[in-house]
Amino acid sequence: MRKITYTQATMEALQEEFRRNDRVISMSNDISVELREEFGEERIRLTPISESAFVGAATGLAGSGFVSVVDLRMATFAFVAMDQMVNQMAKITYMFGGQAKFPVLLRMSIGAGIHMAAQHSISPYSMYMNVPGLKLIVPSTPYDIKGLLKTAVRDPNPVICFEHSALAMVTGEVPEEEYTLPFGKADIKREGQDVTVVALSQMVHEALAVAEAMEKQGVSVEVVDPRTLVPLDSQTIKKSLAKTGRFVVVDEACRTCGAAAEILAQVAEDDEVFRKLKATPQRVCGIDIPIPYSPPMENYAIPDRAKIAAAVNKVLGR
Amino acid sequence: MAIDNQELIRMYRTMLTIRRFDERASKEFRGGSGTVPGLVHSYIGQEAIATGVCFNLRLDDRIVSNHRGHGHLISKGADVRRMMAEIFGKKTGYCKGKGGSMHIADFGIGILGANGIVAAGLPIATGAALAAHLEGGDKIVAVFFGDGATQEGEFHESMNLASIWKLPIVFVCENNQYGVNTHYKYAVAGGSIPRRAKAYNMPVRSVDGNDVVAVYEGAKEVVARTREHIGPYFLEFKTYRWSMHFESDAIPDMRPKEEIEAWKKKCPIVRFGKKLLKMGVVTEKDLADINDEVMAKIQDAVDYALESPLPAPEDALEDVFSV
Numbered sequence: 091m092r093k094i095t096y097t098q099a100t101m102e103a104l105q106e107e108f109r110r111n112d113r114v115i116s117m118s119n120d121i122s123v124e125l126r127e128e129f130g131e132e133r134i135r136l137t138p139i140s141e142s143a144f145v146g147a148a149t150g151l152a153g154s155g156f157v158s159v160v161d162l163r164m165a166t167f168a169f170v171a172m173d174q175m176v177n178q179m180a181k182i183t184y185m186f187g188g189q190a191k192f193p194v195l196l197r198m199s200i201g202a203g204i205h206m207a208a209q210h211s212i213s214p215y216s217m218y219m220n221v222p223g224l225k226l227i228v229p230s231t232p233y234d235i236k237g238l239l240k241t242a243v244r245d246p247n248p249v250i251c252f253e254h255s256a257l258a259m260v261t262g263e264v265p266e267e268e269y270t271l272p273f274g275k276a277d278i279k280r281e282g283q284d285v286t287v288v289a290l291s292q293m294v295h296e297a298l299a300v301a302e303a304m305e306k307q308g309v310s311v312e313v314v315d316p317r318t319l320v321p322l323d324s325q326t327i328k329k330s331l332a333k334t335g336r337f338v339v340v341d342e343a344c345r346t347c348g349a350a351a352e353i354l355a356q357v358a359e360d361d362e363v364f365r366k367l368k369a370t371p372q373r374v375c376g377i378d379i380p381i382p383y384s385p386p387m388e389n390y391a392i393p394d395r396a397k398i399a400a401a402v403n404k405v406l407g408r
Numbered sequence: 409m410a411i412d413n414q415e416l417i418r419m420y421r422t423m424l425t426i427r428r429f430d431e432r433a434s435k436e437f438r439g440g441s442g443t444v445p446g447l448v449h450s451y452i453g454q455e456a457i458a459t460g461v462c463f464n465l466r467l468d469d470r471i472v473s474n475h476r477g478h479g480h481l482i483s484k485g486a487d488v489r490r491m492m493a494e495i496f497g498k499k500t501g502y503c504k505g506k507g508g509s510m511h512i513a514d515f516g517i518g519i520l521g522a523n524g525i526v527a528a529g530l531p532i533a534t535g536a537a538l539a540a541h542l543e544g545g546d547k548i549v550a551v552f553f554g555d556g557a558t559q560e561g562e563f564h565e566s567m568n569l570a571s572i573w574k575l576p577i578v579f580v581c582e583n584n585q586y587g588v589n590t591h592y593k594y595a596v597a598g599g600s601i602p603r604r605a606k607a608y609n610m611p612v613r614s615v616d617g618n619d620v621v622a623v624y625e626g627a628k629e630v631v632a633r634t635r636e637h638i639g640p641y642f643l644e645f646k647t648y649r650w651s652m653h654f655e656s657d658a659i660p661d662m663r664p665k666e667e668i669e670a671w672k673k674k675c676p677i678v679r680f681g682k683k684l685l686k687m688g689v690v691t692e693k694d695l696a697d698i699n700d701e702v703m704a705k706i707q708d709a710v711d712y713a714l715e716s717p718l719p720a721p722e723d724a725l726e727d728v729f730s731v
């Protein structure tokens with residue numbers, strides 16, 4: 091199968107969905123030349139740097155019969171539009187008793203590792219997990235982002251896609267034929283028998299590298315990628331745990347109240363899974379600090395392969 | 409004045425419906441039936457604005473309302489039964505009891521929400537105007553907000569965006585002069601709200617918000633121009649709210665008593681009624697009949713709300729997402 095990058099897969103998903111439905115409209119203050127050339131300036135709209143206005147406009151446009159696709163660029167910029175995301179977009183369906191549909195796709199890049207310090211580096215999905223009414227996707231591969239983005243554009247609800255900046259140039263197999271991927275369906279990125287590692291976004295790749303290395307030591311690691319956080323497929327995770335009995339969750343975001351904590355809690359609450367656990371589950375997360383600028387500190391702030399491997403060894407009692 | 413007599417009477421009836429609706433909603437909230445939860449922000453005193461503006465709108469035009477929204481809804485044609493039921497927290501309310509007084513909307517007649525966050529409706533309305541622009545045609549959007557909203561960033565960003573994209577939207581500022589107890593002359597640098605609109609390069613009109621005919625005539629030209637899809641328009645209506653910020657003693661009314669009394673003398677409904685009598689459009693008896701009819705309609709709405717079932721607790725689980 092052909093291999094393309096995460097960025098190319100993203101572009102293909104958008105192109106296909108813009109071709110499929112001419113009511114899909116994009117807004118961003120940093121527009122793609124490729125999209126603009128094909129779909130024109132009315133549909134690929136250049137916005138001023140007014141996040142509140144264009145995120146809010148995305149809601150109003152969606153509630154008026156269109157589909158809004160907004161590229162906010164960095165997740166840190168999105169905080170400027172917090173009212174429109176949290177008070178408006180997330181609640182408008184519910185507060186008015188489901189009278190209208192609001193198909194909005196918000197895209198934002200996340201993650202550390204770009205040496206741009208704290209105002210340009212964050213992985214804030216768990217903040218949004220606390221806001222009912224938003225669907226959240228965290229695709230980790232070209233295949234996943236293409237299929238999930240296409241589903242997101244067709245979903246009648248607000249969806250936020252979190253795209254780790256380190257993934258942009260990652261390549262992977264993507265079929266030529268059209269496909270979509272369902273929300274709420276975790277993907278087992280690597281099968282294994284001894285330990286279940288649930289990893290999010292860019293950390294999927296780190297977990298896979300660790301699994302590969304551990305294989306040589308005779309340890310079989312299963313890597314599960316939830317792919318979407320809302321809805322969250324805890325069933326697949328539980329099934330994996332029923333098999334391995336050992337659990338590590340890896341997330342680059344801050345540890346406190348993070349997605350990893352939620353995943354762990356959902357598992358621990360399940361009597362059956364709890365009884366099958368052979369070791370105390372472990373979280374490998376970002377430290378609770380703003381992301382620092384200088385590489386030694388920046389690298390220290392987030393999980394790496396050594397920290398993941400240490401956690402795997404710990405649940406194995408090694 | 410080129411307004412048809414029947415239209416004038418309908419406008420009078422609408423204004424009176426808003427007045428009686430909010431009198432009753434406030435009374436019910438303050439203990440009438442003892443069953444109204446939440447808050448009521450009364451529109452009393454401002455009836456001419458929603459009426460005069462919405463009478464220029466079509467069913468397929470959209471409006472976006474705010475926390476003081478009952479008047480906007482009634483003027484756009486919402487059903488007072490389902491409005492009252494929503495205020496009572498009943499399952500039969502417009503939002504099935506999930507919104508309450510500040511969030512009543514009928515999407516079926518072009519009401520794209522009512523907002524509890526000051527100025528937050530403006531970006532949403534701007535998006536609805538973008539939809540109208542993309543569809544072509546002559547549909548427009550009107551967004552209602554207070555003087556207080558003009559100090560929010562969302563106000564400024566929306567005005568700018570609507571202007572650079574030449575969107576078909578009328579920004580309707582109901583300048584009742586206070587945001588809770590803060591006077592706009594204090595809160596607005598330079599003391600003029602219309603000047604802000606001029607800075608965003610849009611035409612502006614300031615009209616007496618207590619004269620429904622002036623509101624109607626002013627909005628008529630503005631709406632007609634906006635239908636050409638050549639850009640937004642800003643309308644400022646000077647008016648006054650009769651009640652406290654909301655119907656609760658939690659926030660005392662600090663406005664001067666004499667000022668409140670002086671504005672009550674400028675009642676938009678009494679004023680309009682006198683005008684209609686003078687014009688020979690109606691008789692005293694007609695006005696009394698309209699009042700009886702409106703009172704009966706409001707009573708019917710309250711009865712409907714009272715008889716309607718409360719939602720079941722688990723109904724709370726529905727509508728988080730659309731399917």
Ligand SMILES: Cc1ncc(C[n+]2csc(CCOP(=O)(O)OP(=O)(O)O)c2C)c(N)n1
Pocket residue numbers: 475476524525526553554555556557558584586587588649653
């Ligand atoms: C963002 C935000 N800040 C504060 C409030 C509390 N609040 C509700 S209404 C209001 C005053 C609004 O004044 P104005 O816009 O003039 O409208 P009016 O109440 O006079 O109709 C305030 C401060 C709020 N709802 N939202």
Ligand SMILES: [Mg+2]
Pocket residue numbers: 554555556582583584585586587588
């Ligand atoms: Mg005010």
